[in-house]
Amino acid sequence: MSIPDPAERIAAFRAAQRLAYDCAEAIAADLRPGMTEREAATRMKTWAADHGVREWFHEPFAWFGDRTAFRGAIGIRALRGFNxxxxxxxxxxxxxxxxxxxxxxxxxxAVADIGYSGALGHNPVVEQLMDDLIEHRNLIPREIAAGRSMAEVSRAVDALCRRQGVEPRHKAYPYTVLAHRVEVLPGEASRFSLARFGLRAVRELRRQVAEGRDKGWSPLWNSTEASDHPPVPGLWAVEPHLGFRDTGAKFEELLLIGDDGGARWLDDDLPHVRRFETRRSQKKAA
Structure with a gap:
């Protein structure tokens, strides 16, 4: 698929993201007591294959219970490779x-990378974390528009976490990333993967790392000096992950940073956004 036109490119990424969220919503609706993380991830992969997906940036992940807070073994920072x-x-x-x-x-x-949080039944901690996450969704493009460096934006997320009384659990991710850049993948499609990551996508990310090193920016967006540069135009998969004790929640979606220094989320019709709008309407009606 060739998508040289910017409008077509954005439409392709938006469609990929919608499909990914449709997949997560479908499997979330079918979760039952006793199901394992592996079974949920396999169901996501099967659903995606049934809807035409043949290649992955990374194959599906699922985390249950205290593993959503990325503590213990899962919380070890995999600074080289993946844990x-x-x-x-x-x-x-x-x-x-x-x-x-x-x-x-x-x-x-086109690459999509999404995160979908919830609970099987009622969980008040998850509900509060999801409410808190919307503040981060509003904060990030606002900080970019204010002219902050990418590291400063990430540090603003950290500071908001502290004010909310939660932890920024994305710091347990490889390279402590808040986000990573995505781009149109070059070359022919490949079904090969390594440690659940698609080879074509890994090659592209490595190319971006090398390009960024030469030009003074990083495709791995975090709070360190490596990201202390102006916002880099393009699409970024952003994933603030909040933790409170043994419970975690996050969203992950595509943010478009423009050449003018502004930023906007690629799509406002996503599950966590709809949830917030519903809750806001309920509060007004109460």
């Missing part, structure tokens, strides 16, 4: 337990 504890395991879902579903399909040459 196997991140991968879906044998943890079984229970009533009231938090969950996170995460997948990154490649559709044509």
């Amino acid at each position: 196997p504890a991140f991968f879906p395991g044998g943890r079984r879902l229970e009533e009231g337990m938090a969950f996170i579903l995460d997948c990154a399909p490649v559709v044509g040459r």
Whole structure:
């Protein structure tokens, strides 16, 4: 698929993201007590394959219970390579337990990377974390528009976490990333993967790392000096991940940073945004 036109490119990424969220919503609706993380991840992969996905930036992940807070073995920072504890395991879902579903399909040459949080039944901590996350969604493009460096924006997320009384658990991710850049994938599609990551997508990310090193920017957006540069135009998969004790929640979606220094989310019709709008309407009606 060739998508040289900017409008067509944005439409392709938006469609890929919608498909990824549709996948997560479909599997979340089918979660049952006793289901393992591996079973949930496999169902996501099967659903995506049934809807035309043949390639991945990374294959689906699922985390249940205290694993949503990325503590213990899963919280070890994998600064070189990827921690196997991140991968879906044998943890079984229970009533009231938090969950996170995460997948990154490649559709044509467009990459989506999404995170979907919830609970099996009622979980007040998850509900509060989801409310808190909307503040981060509003904060990030506002800080970019204010002329902050990418590291400063990430530090503003850290500071908001402190004010909310939660932890920025994305700091347990490889390279402590808040986000990573995505781009149209070059070359022919590849079904090969390494440690659940697609080879074509990994090659592109490595190319961006090399390009950024030469030009003074990083495709891995975090709070360190490596990201202390002006916002880099393009698409970024942004994933603030909040934790409170043994419960975590996040969203992950595509942010478009423009050449003019502004930023906007690629799509406002996403599950966590709809949830917030519903809750806001309910509060007004009360």
